[in-house]
Amino acid sequence: MRPSKRDELVRKALEIFDRLGYQAAGMDTLVAETGISKTTMFKHFRTKDDLILAVLRYRDETFRNWFFKQLDESGLPPGEKLLHVFDLLEDWFGEPSFKGCMFIKASAEFQEKAHPAHVQSAEHKRLLRQAILELAGQTGVSDPELLTRQVMLLIEGAIVSAQMGTDRDPSAVAKKAARQLLECGMRPQSTVN
Amino acid sequence: MRPSKRDELVRKALEIFDRLGYQAAGMDTLVAETGISKTTMFKHFRTKDDLILAVLRYRDETFRNWFFKQLDESGLPPGEKLLHVFDLLEDWFGEPSFKGCMFIKASAEFQEKAHPAHVQSAEHKRLLRQAILELAGQTGVSDPELLTRQVMLLIEGAIVSAQMGTDRDPSAVAKKAARQLLECGMRPQSTVN
DNA sequence: TGAAAAATGAACAGATCGGTACATTTTAAT
DNA sequence: ATTAAAATGTACCGATCTGTTCATTTTTCA
Numbered sequence: 322m323r324p325s326k327r328d329e330l331v332r333k334a335l336e337i338f339d340r341l342g343y344q345a346a347g348m349d350t351l352v353a354e355t356g357i358s359k360t361t362m363f364k365h366f367r368t369k370d371d372l373i374l375a376v377l378r379y380r381d382e383t384f385r386n387w388f389f390k391q392l393d394e395s396g397l398p399p400g401e402k403l404l405h406v407f408d409l410l411e412d413w414f415g416e417p418s419f420k421g422c423m424f425i426k427a428s429a430e431f432q433e434k435a436h437p438a439h440v441q442s443a444e445h446k447r448l449l450r451q452a453i454l455e456l457a458g459q460t461g462v463s464d465p466e467l468l469t470r471q472v473m474l475l476i477e478g479a480i481v482s483a484q485m486g487t488d489r490d491p492s493a494v495a496k497k498a499a500r501q502l503l504e505c506g507m508r509p510q511s512t513v514n
Numbered sequence: 515m516r517p518s519k520r521d522e523l524v525r526k527a528l529e530i531f532d533r534l535g536y537q538a539a540g541m542d543t544l545v546a547e548t549g550i551s552k553t554t555m556f557k558h559f560r561t562k563d564d565l566i567l568a569v570l571r572y573r574d575e576t577f578r579n580w581f582f583k584q585l586d587e588s589g590l591p592p593g594e595k596l597l598h599v600f601d602l603l604e605d606w607f608g609e610p611s612f613k614g615c616m617f618i619k620a621s622a623e624f625q626e627k628a629h630p631a632h633v634q635s636a637e638h639k640r641l642l643r644q645a646i647l648e649l650a651g652q653t654g655v656s657d658p659e660l661l662t663r664q665v666m667l668l669i670e671g672a673i674v675s676a677q678m679g680t681d682r683d684p685s686a687v688a689k690k691a692a693r694q695l696l697e698c699g700m701r702p703q704s705t706v707n
Numbered sequence: 708t709g710a711a712a713a714a715t716g717a718a719c720a721g722a723t724c725g726g727t728a729c730a731t732t733t734t735a736a737t
Numbered sequence: 738a739t740t741a742a743a744a745t746g747t748a749c750c751g752a753t754c755t756g757t758t759c760a761t762t763t764t765t766c767a
Contacts, residue, residue: 326744342625344537348725358745359726369725420625428678429622432535432613439678446680470681471691474671481670485621485632487639488663498664501698502691519714541755551715556756 327365330357335376339420343373343430343438373427374437380423381445389452399459400503403472406453407496410476414483414492421484425477446473462506471502520558523550528569532613536566536623536631566620567630573616574638582645592652593696596665599646600689603669607676607685614677618670639666655699664695 333355337346348369352359366372388409395405413419424442431438450473457465457472475495482491526548530539541562545552559565581602588598606612617635624631643666650658650665668688675684 340625342623344623347723349723360728360746361744363726364743367726421622425618425674425678426622426625429614429619430535430537432533432619434679443678443680446678450680467687467690470684470687473681474675474684474688474691475667476671477674478667478669478671481618481674482667485618485636485639486627487636487643488666491663491667494660494663495667497660498667498691498695501695505694505698540753542753552756553716553758554714557713560756562755 326357326361330355330362330365330372331375331379333357334372335380335423336418338373338376339423340418343427370437374441377423377427377438377441377445381441381448385445385448385452388449392456399456399461403453403456403460403503404496404499406456406472406476407479407492407499410479410483410495411490411492414479419483422480425480425484446477449473449476460503460507462503464506468502468506472499475499519550519554523548523555523558523565524568524572526550527565528573528616529611531566531569532616533611536620563630567634570616570620570631570634570638574634574641578638578641578645581642585649592649592654596646596649596653596696597689597692599649599665599669600672600685600692603672603676603688604683604685607672612676615673618673618677642666642669653696653700655696657699661695661699665692668692 334351337351337354340346341350348359348362351357351362362372366375391409392402392405395402397405424445427438428442433439434443450469453472454465454469457469460468462468475498479488479491479495482488488494527544530544530547533539534543541552541555544550544555555565559568581599584602585595585598588595590598617638620631621635626632627636643662646665647658647662650662653661655661668691672681672684672688675681681687
């Protein structure tokens with residue numbers, strides 16, 4: 322199997338970057354913790370940044386797969402399915418290894434908006450939002466675009482609050498908010514200002 | 515004037531940490547960009563971490579001062595004053611030098627929840643939330659605590675979205691959401707789940 | 708003007724950073 | 738069993754990291 326070591330590296334590096342941070346985790350740390358030789362690492366990835374990008378790509382793929390598979394398998398009607406998003410967040414936050422969103426953290430460590438890691442992180446959020454827009458469109462709400470953007474804010478806020486530990490159960494708070502926004506959006510009324 | 519150089523260092527270091535990141539900005543960079551000698555820096559702060567903490571303290575002080583002074587001077591009634599929070603965010607996001615929230619970024623770079631910079635960042639958010647709870651309490655809403663937590667999520671979400679560039683005008687979206695949540699909260703009705 | 712305090716510049720220490728060179732060993736496929 | 742590919746270990750490179758040393762200069766204030 323040819324790309325096995327490479328995949329193994331990406332998977333293990335993901336956990337380490339998530340736990341220690343992208344800059345704080347040096348290549349020597351990766352060698353020590355993965356058991357993979359530095360020579361092999363640099364044969365598969367020309368630079369550390371390339372490895373980080375591969376890790377982010379992998380994370381984007383696995384996270385979105387998990388997320389939307391869970392939503393689909395819930396078999397809930399559109400509205401409840403949209404709200405179920407926050408139950409999934411709760412599950413995620415509850416994992417003992419939860420260390421926040423790797424993309425938010427990447428955008429914080431690599432601030433320049435043109436930095437590949439930043440671009441990749443923004444793209445992940447865009448794909449997430451796009452999928453949620455589809456859900457919102459099926460709820461019969463008058464302005465699915467607005468609801469989607471509001472839900473995205475609640476998601477990001479819940480993630481950050483969980484990551485910082487500034488709210489005990491941010492996903493429950495976010496879900497209540499989302500439910501009210503959903504219900505208000507069902508009756509086509511004025512949204513002044 | 516004795517502590518002048520020290521304050522000057524804190525102010526200039528704040529801008530540099532905000533622009534480059536805490537880890538990415540080395541002490542040599544600080545020397546080059548502030549014009550303050552390394553000897554002086556380490557006389558005022560025993561370690562780089564101490565300097566970072568001083569910067570965060572200063573940021574907490576100036577940001578909260580600005581924020582709540584603006585709110586008070588708006589002279590708006592309680593409900594509108596609470597919503598005015600998001601206008602202030604919009605002003606902040608619009609600043610050319612806006613680089614996201616220094617506390618969210620600090621919590622991302624210093625992940626361990628016991629790390630002083632992380633603790634300090636969480637404390638900033640707590641103080642912010644506490645002040646917003648006072649506002650929410652004056653609106654006559656049935657559950658000020660809930661509204662406060664929801665508003666905090668919207669704030670964090672808007673900041674992150676602005677920082678990542680994943681939403682054109684997150685503060686406007688957040689304000690609409692907050693208004694609906696405020697209005698829904700005025701009529702004491704069921705908040706199922 | 709004179710003495711104490713504060714700030715400076717430059718060199719340096721020891722550790723770590725990302726990344727390379729190269730000879731050797733292990734693995735995989737014929 | 739042979740051969741090519743893949744992975745390894747080690748030593749190393751130059752740069753950068755936080756932090757120190759120390760002699761000198763500038764500032765402050767009485």
